[in-house]
Amino acid sequence: MDGHTEAAAPLLDVRDLTVKFVSREATVTAxxxxxxxxxxxxxxxxxxxxxxxxxxxLRALMRLLPKQAQVAGRVExxxxxxxxLQGKALRAFRxxxxxxxxxxxxTALDPVYTIGQHLVEMIRRHKGGTKAxxxxxxxxxxxxxxxxxxxRRLDAxxxxxxxxxxxxxxxxxxxxxxPRLLLADEPTTALDxxxxxxxxxxxxxxxxxxxxxxxxxxxDLGVAAEIADRVAVMYxxxxxxxxxxxxxxxxxxxxxxxxxxxxTVHDQAPDQDIAAxxxxxxxxxxxxxxxxxxxxxxxxxxxxxxxxxxxxxxAPGRMARCLRVADVLPSLIGEPA
Amino acid sequence: MSAAMEVxxxxxxxxxxxxxxxxxxxxxxxxxxxxxxxxxxxxxxxxDGVSFTLFKGETLGVVGESGCGKSTLARxxxxxxxxxxxxxxxxGDAVGETGGVNIGDLRRQVQMxxxxxxxxxxxxxxxxxxxxxxxxxxxxxxTEARRIAHEILVKVGLRPxLFGPRxxxxxxxxxxxxxxIARALAVGPxxxxxxxxxxxLDKSVEAQVLNLLRQLKxxxxxxxxxxxxxxxxxxxxxxxxxxxxxxxxxxxxPAAEVFARARHPYTRALLGSRLSMDAGRRIEAPPLVGDxxxxxxxxxxCRFRTRCPHAESVCExxxxxxxxxxxxSSHVAACHMTTPDSGHSLAGSA
Amino acid sequence: MNERAVVAQGAIPADSxxxxxxxxxxxxxxxxxxxxxxxxxxxxxxGVVVLAIVIVAIAAPLIAPFDPYQQSIVGRLKPFGWRxxxxxxxxxxRDMMSRLIYGGRIxxxxxxxxxxxATVVGGxxxxxxGFAGCLANTAIMRTMDVFYAFPSILxxxxxxxxxxxxxxxxxxxxxxVFTPAMCRVAETATAQVKNxxxxxxxxxxxxxxxxxxxxxxLGNVLGPVFIYASSLVSVSIxxxxxxxxxxxxxxxxxxxxxxxxSTLRQSLYVDPLGCALPGIAIxxxxxxxxxxxxxxxxxxxxxx
Numbered sequence: 001m002d003g004h005t006e007a008a009a010p011l012l013d014v015r016d017l018t019v020k021f022v023s024r025e026a027t028v029t030a031x032x033x034x035x036x037x038x039x040x041x042x043x044x045x046x047x048x049x050x051x052x053x054x055x056x057x058l059r060a061l062m063r064l065l066p067k068q069a070q071v072a073g074r075v076e077x078x079x080x081x082x083x084x085l086q087g088k089a090l091r092a093f094r095x096x097x098x099x100x101x102x103x104x105x106x107t108a109l110d111p112v113y114t115i116g117q118h119l120v121e122m123i124r125r126h127k128g129g130t131k132a133x134x135x136x137x138x139x140x141x142x143x144x145x146x147x148x149x150x151x152r153r154l155d156a157x158x159x160x161x162x163x164x165x166x167x168x169x170x171x172x173x174x175x176x177x178x179p180r181l182l183l184a185d186e187p188t189t190a191l192d193x194x195x196x197x198x199x200x201x202x203x204x205x206x207x208x209x210x211x212x213x214x215x216x217x218x219x220d221l222g223v224a225a226e227i228a229d230r231v232a233v234m235y236x237x238x239x240x241x242x243x244x245x246x247x248x249x250x251x252x253x254x255x256x257x258x259x260x261x262x263x264t265v266h267d268q269a270p271d272q273d274i275a276a277x278x279x280x281x282x283x284x285x286x287x288x289x290x291x292x293x294x295x296x297x298x299x300x301x302x303x304x305x306x307x308x309x310x311x312x313x314x315a316p317g318r319m320a321r322c323l324r325v326a327d328v329l330p331s332l333i334g335e336p337a
Numbered sequence: 338m339s340a341a342m343e344v345x346x347x348x349x350x351x352x353x354x355x356x357x358x359x360x361x362x363x364x365x366x367x368x369x370x371x372x373x374x375x376x377x378x379x380x381x382x383x384x385d386g387v388s389f390t391l392f393k394g395e396t397l398g399v400v401g402e403s404g405c406g407k408s409t410l411a412r413x414x415x416x417x418x419x420x421x422x423x424x425x426x427x428x429g430d431a432v433g434e435t436g437g438v439n440i441g442d443l444r445r446q447v448q449m450x451x452x453x454x455x456x457x458x459x460x461x462x463x464x465x466x467x468x469x470x471x472x473x474x475x476x477x478x479x480t481e482a483r484r485i486a487h488e489i490l491v492k493v494g495l496r497p498x499l500f501g502p503r504x505x506x507x508x509x510x511x512x513x514x515x516x517x518i519a520r521a522l523a524v525g526p527x528x529x530x531x532x533x534x535x536x537x538l539d540k541s542v543e544a545q546v547l548n549l550l551r552q553l554k555x556x557x558x559x560x561x562x563x564x565x566x567x568x569x570x571x572x573x574x575x576x577x578x579x580x581x582x583x584x585x586x587x588x589x590x591p592a593a594e595v596f597a598r599a600r601h602p603y604t605r606a607l608l609g610s611r612l613s614m615d616a617g618r619r620i621e622a623p624p625l626v627g628d629x630x631x632x633x634x635x636x637x638x639c640r641f642r643t644r645c646p647h648a649e650s651v652c653e654x655x656x657x658x659x660x661x662x663x664x665x666s667s668h669v670a671a672c673h674m675t676t677p678d679s680g681h682s683l684a685g686s687a
Numbered sequence: 688m689n690e691r692a693v694v695a696q697g698a699i700p701a702d703s704x705x706x707x708x709x710x711x712x713x714x715x716x717x718x719x720x721x722x723x724x725x726x727x728x729x730x731x732x733x734g735v736v737v738l739a740i741v742i743v744a745i746a747a748p749l750i751a752p753f754d755p756y757q758q759s760i761v762g763r764l765k766p767f768g769w770r771x772x773x774x775x776x777x778x779x780x781r782d783m784m785s786r787l788i789y790g791g792r793i794x795x796x797x798x799x800x801x802x803x804x805a806t807v808v809g810g811x812x813x814x815x816x817g818f819a820g821c822l823a824n825t826a827i828m829r830t831m832d833v834f835y836a837f838p839s840i841l842x843x844x845x846x847x848x849x850x851x852x853x854x855x856x857x858x859x860x861x862x863x864v865f866t867p868a869m870c871r872v873a874e875t876a877t878a879q880v881k882n883x884x885x886x887x888x889x890x891x892x893x894x895x896x897x898x899x900x901x902x903x904x905l906g907n908v909l910g911p912v913f914i915y916a917s918s919l920v921s922v923s924i925x926x927x928x929x930x931x932x933x934x935x936x937x938x939x940x941x942x943x944x945x946x947x948x949s950t951l952r953q954s955l956y957v958d959p960l961g962c963a964l965p966g967i968a969i970x971x972x973x974x975x976x977x978x979x980x981x982x983x984x985x986x987x988x989x990x991x
Contacts, residue, residue: 024726049539050510162628163403192402193566193610198623200612219539222612226619246616263544265569266614270592273551274573276544280509415891444893456883461906467885470902471892517888524892 009079010037011213012061012181017073019056019065019237026285030056032237033073040180043207043214045228045245047221047260051281053237054217058183061215062098063090077181096126099174103186105166109158115142115169116154119176126177141172146202164195168202175206182207182214188223200226221264225249230317233257236282236292238308243318253312253320253329256293291322299324349527349558351446352393354429360528360560361391361447366413366423372633381632383409384420385584391528392665396554396561398575398592400568400607404632405581407564411532414562415449416440445475448521452533453514458505464516465490465501471524482523489519492556493549511542515549522553528560535570547574568611572596577665580604583632583640586659590668600670603641639673649673651680723986730982736975744791753782755789755942764958775961777947778954783961786942787968793854793943794972797927797936801861802919809866810912813873814900817881828874831867839864843926847935857936861926865919872915876908910987917980921973928969944969 019031031053038044046054059065061075063082075082077097085093102108109118119138120131127134135154142150145168158166167187174182184203188196204227207214216227224231224245231248233241233256241254252258262275279296282288288295290305297304301323309321314329322328348355366387369380384406391397399407412418414425416433424431427446431437448471451457458467468489469482477485487497493515505513514534521529531550535543547570554561565571571578571592578595580588580603588601599605609624625644630636639657642648651673660669660676673681724730743750752773759780767775774783809831816827834842846860880886881904889899930936931945939946947965955962 049541164628192629193568194402194606194623194625195628197610197612197620198626201620201623204619220612221540222614225614225616226612228616249614249616260541263541264614265540265544265547265567265573267569268573270573273548274544276548277541278545280511280542281539412887417887417891441893444891449888449891451884451888454884457885457888459885459903459906462903470889470894474889474892474894474898520888520892 011040011042011078012038012215013074013076014057014061015074017057017060017075018071019053019060020070020072021068022070023068028284029237029287030069030284031060032287034234034237034239036232036239036242038181038213038215040213041207041211043204043216043227043229045224045231046215046217046234047219047224047231048217048234049219049260049281051236051284052234054234055185057234058100058185058215058217061181062094062100062183064094064100092126095122095179096177097179098181098183099177099179100183100185101167101170101174101187103189105163105170106158108170109166111158114155114157115161115172118169118173119154122173122176137176138172141176142169144175144206145169145172147172163191164199167191167195167199171199171203171206175210178210178212180212182212184214184216186218187216189218189220197226203227221249221260222266233260236284236287238292238321239319240293240322241318241320243315247315247318251329253314253318253325254293254322255297255299255324255328258328259296299327351527352428356393358393358429359390359426360393360428361414361562362426363390363414364388364424364426366410366425367421368409368413368418369421379633382584382635383632384413385635387423387581387584387586388659389579389586389589390662391560391562393560394558395576395665396563396574398571398578399562399564399581400566400571400578401581402566402607402629404583404629406584406632407581408532410581411449411530411562411564414530415444415447417449445524446526447528447530448524448526449530449532450514450517450521450534453510453517453537457517458513458520460505463502463504464508465497467505468516468520468523471520475524485523486519489523490516492522492553493519495519509542510538511545514538514542514546518546518549518553522557526559528562530562530564532564533566534563536565536567543570550574568596568607580607583630583635585640586671587641588668588670589659589662590670591666594666594668598668600668600675601641601672602645602647602674604670606644639671647674647681647683649681655679720983720986724982727982727986730979730986733975733978733982736971737979740791740972740975741795743788744795747788747792751782751785751788753785755781755785756940757781764954764961766958767960774964775958777951777961781942783964786947787944787964790942790944790947790965791968791972793937793941794924794927794945794969797854797857797861797931797943798920798924798972798976800858801865801923801927802916804858804862805865805869805919806912806916808862809869810873810908812866813870813875814877814904814908816870817874817877818896818900818904824874827870831870834863835867835871839922839926840929843930844933844935847930852935852938854937854941857927857930860930861923864926865923868919869912869915873908873912876911877904880904880907914980914984914987917983918977920980921977924969924973924976 014037015035017031017034021028021030034053034057036044046057048054056065060071061082063085065071071083116135116138119141120134123129123134123137138154139150142153147153147165147168161169188199191199200223218224228245230243231245232239233254235256241248241252241257248257249261252261259277263277265274268274277296282292290307291309294300294304304323309323311319311321312325313319314325366384368384369382372379372381387410399410401407409418413420426432427438427443432443433440458464465483465486468486472482472485473479487501490497490500495512495515500512508516535546538546551574553559563571563574575592577590578592579586580601582603588595588599588604595604596608599608606624613620627644630643636643638654639652642652657671657673657676657679659671662669673679674683677684752771759776762770762776762780764778765772765776767773769775772782772784777783777786812827816824843860843864846863847857850856850860886899886903889903927936928945931943932949934949937943937946944965951962951965
């Protein structure tokens with residue numbers, strides 16, 4: 001029917017997710033009908049630049065958006081309707097079923113509480129138990145994320161730890177209640193290169209060991225290559241390409257993905273200009289009719305500006321929303337990898 | 338030799354020594370910051386004995402992680418932060434000393450482009466006024482400064498009538514960064530220091546700005562000092578690369594050389610931390626464990642020894658020096674392994 | 688990988704063409720503040736009241752029905768409407784309405800002048816203190832702290848008492864009371880702006896400190912300073928009235944609301960409503976200024 005072959009029901013199913021921020025001045029449609037799914041034990045990367053809607057999507061999955069946000073669509077986690085959760089069920093859901101790792105550990109952690117207090121509170125809220133039990137579990141978790149001298153670090157305040165350790169602590173807090181779904185919002189963007197690779201490898205290993213579904217938001221193709229099984233490329237609030245990461249990075253089907261690949265600096269010849277995508281990401285208050293990428297696309301035709309392209313399935317497991325997929329792909333299939 | 342082959346290189350009227358004289362020579366620059374409340378006498382050794390030469394017309398890339406001192410170094414070169422010791426020689430003249438070039442003159446010839454943050458442009462000033470500020474301060478009239486601002490806006494690819502009157506919050510990240518570049522170029526410098534100038538931009542916009550920087554360098558005969566933590570960008574844009582660790586230079590050499598045959602273990606670790614763009618060839622083990630140590634209390638001797646797989650007793654005892662470099666093609670590293678007769682088991686003999 | 692071919696095909700528009708016209712009208716900071724105020728009914732309504740008070744005070748000679756100094760032995764403490772006095776007379780037979788209208792002039796001057804002086808003096812000291820080195824900054828700020836340590840009323844009374852009464856002395860005294868607070872606000876704002884990147888860029892362009900202050904710092908410091916100053920006006924009106932009530936401000940026979948309260952106090956049981964009028968005037972004026980300043984602060988707080 002739709003070209004996908006799914007062995008089992010997905011862990012997370014997102015259909016037509018739409019998030020609008022309405023203010024007196026303008027209505028911003030941050031997410032405009034995003035559709036994707038995640039299987040248990042899979043790592044999906046939401047790839048996009050600023051304004052693509054990737055962070056808003058992530059927060060919508062955990063119901064972390066402010067009240068002014070109008071959320072529509074369907075989000076199902078293991079059959080449970082996430083958007084309909086209220087009160088106690090919602091509180092148990094957040095942290096218990098789904099946990100998030102944020103980009104800036106310095107602002108995501110409360111500076112007046114120690115790491116240990118964060119962990120113990122989290123564990124006792126979702127699993128109960130005595131303080132001593134929670135503390136023991138906290139030490140286990142810090143060991144899991146490879147924080148040395150775990151027992152001593154429990155009593156450290158966030159500002160006493162280095163950036164890499166803080167991020168690991170945040171991962172430990174996120175994992176403390178054994179969530180089925182881990183959401184990560186650019187967790188390594190603020191870290192140094194040598195620390196970033198450590199944290200990425202740690203996340204990869206933890207995900208393999210614990211088997212939770214993971215959604216990773218990033219703007220960096222390199223991060224996607226290192227950690228993802230599948231990648232969903234977002235632009236102006238929509239998922240415009242999706243597929244296994246190796247395939248998408250080797251042979252993109254959407255001109256935007258192709259442009260992103262070409263413009264990411266990696267081993268280009270120094271004496272040539274980088275093939276940059278002209279213009280800037282669109283203003284979400286005034287989206288053009290038709291394909292939102294058309295103003296910047298070298299392959300755009302009149303048909304592209306009429307209506308937003310429907311999904312096309314050029315290969316099993318791959319999706320792209322573009323009328324010119326045929327022109328993007330064949331020029332690349334057959335190229336040496 | 339036919340006339341068609343020999344193209345006279347452009348010579349700036351302010352040029353004093355010709356192409357052979359380096360644009361900038363830094364010798365043993367040092368700057369410590371006192372830390373409040375962390376105990377008496379605690380200092381951050383932000384820049385600790387940095388020496389290098391910047392040749393005219395080249396792009397020198399400076400890489401390092403947080404705490405390595407590269408941003409402080411940038412500010413030392415412009416005397417925005419005054420060095421505790423060390424000397425700076427700009428085009429043959431000592432900086433800040435009588436008989437040499439004074440700070441005001443230096444700032445007319447060397448400018449800096451900052452990272453695009455919310456504080457890089459005055460939020461209350463239209464963009465063209467921010468750009469015109471430099472020329473106006475340097476003696477131009479208001480109308481002439483505005484004209485210069487418009488000219489520069491065209492050069493960076495922004496239409497002056499459309500973008501000039503805008504305020505910073507009405508611009509995208511890439512546009513703001515073009516404005517930052519325009520502001521630096523408005524006073525007509527010969528050298529530009531770019532401090533993480535593309536780090537905060539989306540990747541597609543980063544590519545645009547890098548192309549623009551290359552083009553401007555050609556058309557305006559500029560010399561660049563490009564500071565970044567992103568190795569791929571540095572590799573692309575630099576002729577030579579300088580690697581910093583905890584306030585010191587650990588490696589210096591031509592970009593292609595350093596990236597292909599790095600001589601310092603830290604450089605090798607940095608290069609090994611670069612993310613592969615190929616999902617089939619993932620990095621399995623991190624090249625370095627732990628976080629960079631704090632610049633407040635660096636390890637004795639070689640500062641990298643606490644994380645170096647090849648550290649020996651000589652590394653704790655003596656700080657390695659960078660070694661002598663003669664010209665642009667020299668490739669040196671501050672490591673006992675590469676210094677003959679240093680006492681390290683892997684060092685050769687002279 | 689041949690993405691270059693894909694991207695380079697076709698006519699790719701130049702950057703500035705793609706961006707086209709700005710999405711929102713180009714609007715300066717103050718214009719955007721005014722724009723936001725347009726939707727704030729409460730602030731606008733009270734702003735109209737403030738404007739009315741000011742206009743009435745300025746147009747006093749044209750509006751006041753009687754001479755505010757004209758006494759009448761016979762017509763003392765008369766009720767509303769007696770012989771053409773819309774709001775009755777005071778204890779010396781003078782027309783209440785005229786005295787209130789003329790009194791508005793004095794109260795407004797006593798309210799605005801000290802705040803203006805304090806803003807200029809305190810603001811300047813604060814900007815200097817924010818930019819100056821450690822020693823000068825400490826000297827200025829700690830001196831200010833000494834004055835700031837006293838409760839404002841006590842300080843005003845003490846200074847006025849030492850200098851003697853009268854309007855000028857009252858203005859000077861209140862200016863001294865408000866200057867430390869303005870200085871502190873200006874210094875904080877300056878210190879926040881001083882370390883931002885664009886100040887460093889301005890220094891790198893070769894600008895001297897004064898030029899930087901003039902072009903870059905003042906514009907950003909004026910915001911917080913203005914907000915604080917506007918909230919001080921209502922306090923100043925109250926304090927000035929208090930000083931006059933205590934006999935330390937305006938002297939009789941000048942019509943001043945605080946002074947009127949003091950002299951009418953003895954007649955409280957005879958003509959309660961008349962005695963309340965100056966108090967009501969002080970209350971309304973002060974509150975209106977307060978609410979308007981709150982509203983303006985709300986409009987100014989939003990970034991961009």
